[in-house]
Amino acid sequence: MQAQVNFSYFYGEESEQFSYFRIPRLLVRSEKFKTLSTDAKLLYGLMLDRMGLSAKHGWYDELGRVYIYYTLDEIQTDLMCGHNKAIRLLAELDTDKDGFGLIERVKQGQGRPAKIYVKKFTTTDVPDAPRSAPISDFPDSEIQTSQNQTSRLPLLGSQDFPKREASYLDNIYPDLSYPDPSIYPAQAPPDGYDRFDCRKQLYEKLDYEILITEYGETSVKSIIELLTDTLCTSKPSVRIGGEEIPIAAVRERLGQLDRFHITYVLDCMQKTSTPIRNIRAYLLAALYQAPVTIDSYYRAAVCADRGR
DSSP states (O other): OOOOOOOOOOOOGGTTTTTTOOOOOHHHOOGTTTSOOOOHHHHHHHHHHHHHHHHHHHHTTTTTOBEEEEOHHHHHHHHHHHHHHHHHHHHHHHHHSSSSSSSSOOOOOOOOEEEEEEEOOSSOOOOOOOOOOOSSSSHHHHHHTTTTTOOSSTTTOOOOOOOOOOHHHHOOOOOOOOOSSSSOOOOOOOGOHHHHHHHHHHHHTTTTHHHHHHHHHHHHHHHHHHHHHHHTOOEEEEETTTTTHHHHHHHHHHTTHHHHHHHHHHHHHOOOOOOOHHHHHHHHHHHHHHHHHHHHHHHHHHHHHOOO
């Protein structure tokens, strides 16, 4: 009988250690993309990763072309960069911004994110054959200068001998036949929650157009983005009011919100005279409590009016 092996559990962020984004080797090695910034290459890799999710949700146009949704806010969050840098990186990749033409953005208007067509990074052009040269682990320039050791690197050399010809491991897989393709099916959002669909449903359910006429676009959008972040989180629980609440319970409660709950929360915030240190935490707690406190609040307000 085979001896039983006691395998350990995954804890915390260890569950994410085998999830990877893949950057096409051609974007790194090819002279064609030499002037494309490293951050833009990373962004292109993130977009390729989303292609699998787009196919899963059936995001095809009338010509059968796959597109993705990737908002500026999401790019800023994923790359931990500012608004201007996110725009610049998109421009580097874009077709209409004198970029490399690796993506094509189609605006949809009405506050909806643009469709992004991620284009192939390969062409049918046959590259020039590399010049033949003897393969050596150590270039002559490094061997000649290694006898006279100095505190600086040789002018013609650099760390780790970068002028060395490609090794067998580099050439064993041509760029177009690498065994690990860049387009990898992306993981679906937890419990079927997709950020774009979730945000779209919130806009409709909360009567966005009505709310912004009274409270302004900035305040209402902030609430919708906060709700989207919370509903689409992959964490098992959410901290609200100093307490860790299971995500299933949070989604159930926030799913009860409508326009009147948002009006109630914003009205209460406008009447609050005490400075709010953590506005995001305060707002989330208020939204979470709104379905169970709104009736009592307005009932007390009516009683107060009658007592005057």
